[in-house]
Amino acid sequence: MANTPLMPKATAVWLVDNTSLSFDQIAAFCNLHPLEVKAIADGEAAQGIKGLDPIQTGQLTREEIERAQKSPSATLKLSVPKTRVPEAKRKGPRYTPVSRRQDRPNAIMWLVRNHPELKDAQIMRLVGTTKPTIEAIRERTHWNAANLTPSDPVTLGLCSQLELDLEVEKAARLALSPVEQPEEVATLLPVEDTTSEEAMAAASTKPAPKQPAEQEYAAAAVFAKLASLKKDKSDEDEGEGE
Template sequence: MSTQPTYPLMPHATASWLVDNTALTFEQISEFCGLHILEVQAMADDLAGQKYTGRDPLHSGELNQAEIDKGQANPEYRLKMQRAPISVSRTKGPRYTPVSKRQDKPDGIAWILRNHPEVSDAQIGKLIGTTRTTIAAIRDRSHWNISNINPKDPVTLGLCSQRELDALVAKAAKKAGYEDNGEAAIRLGTDRDALIEELRAERQAHTKAASDAAQEAEAAAWLAARRAEGLSDS
């Protein structure tokens, strides 16, 4: 039975710290944090749409220095989680949502209704912290502010974590009898491998171009020196 890989509690913040404080490759960091390699590269190039405050995985115990040293010594080495992140359990009762984010709830509800119809109203209410009346009003478009509701990912809005949403969707899909044939995972894996190969090819091309340029410059300098010697002899 295959086990689901364990990623850091805060993948983006951890990746940002590893980019700034280690010599690990983008591929090593992306695999350890469960991110796309291009996300990690964007962090390194300071092109990411959102800036993350680095989170030290050594302090949290998710990595130790010996494991990082192994990765830095061997680019093919895959980092191993030293201590699984501690998930924070929530007490029973309605979810508390900060006042500043409560106006985002309808957008998050609309997103779940559109993208995951298998999720029940009770599950949405528990995840987002809302009532079935509100969910029903958004579904049948009778909500008083329906014209201003735009479906948005509740994780992006900060209404729940990615782990909570994934667990909820998986539970709802299982209850509904949906089966995952693995095609999506295979497709994502293939695309990811293709991107990695493309990046490697680009690096090799840049290295070759730099080497060729250096050789040409060396040859030009040699010819110039020979010509100078010829002029001095004459």
């Protein structure tokens, strides 16, 4: 139930042990029978259940408990959660009630006209249709094409505005970041003609890359040269000092 706390028996155990609320108040809050709450207080029920603090779980406030303790006729009110748990993603095609299935072609026509950037898979997720139906409506070959009227799927109750906005935003991102390079841009890029005589001659004059052994030899020569220069500098400094 929506107005029942999480783990009602464990919550009742904690309320019995830590508050002066009446059995009726605890029973009404935890959706239990007053005799069951009395059995918990007498140790005849819920013996192996550890009490759950509803204050720490955000289901009650200390002020709400104190208010109910002062008035035996008052009822505890479940706190409104501060966070919203996102709905679990559906697996498989969207289920559409039978009474609204006749509205799907109108919704598809609206999506095709107003959001041509949407992929068929996105339209299928939004209104729970099939790809052949989308193609038939797009190509005006649907059996009832003459009687179709574009209608917003959100207004028809086939999807939520948030779902529609997310799909449109996703389609826009894909359109702004193409995977392949346009042919027009590719034709403007300079292409090196490796078959021409000039290119072959230029390639022949380029020094060949050094092998690892040659690179090590060159590095050793550089270090030796630096050491020699450093020694000469040191000798000059000693001569000036004398």
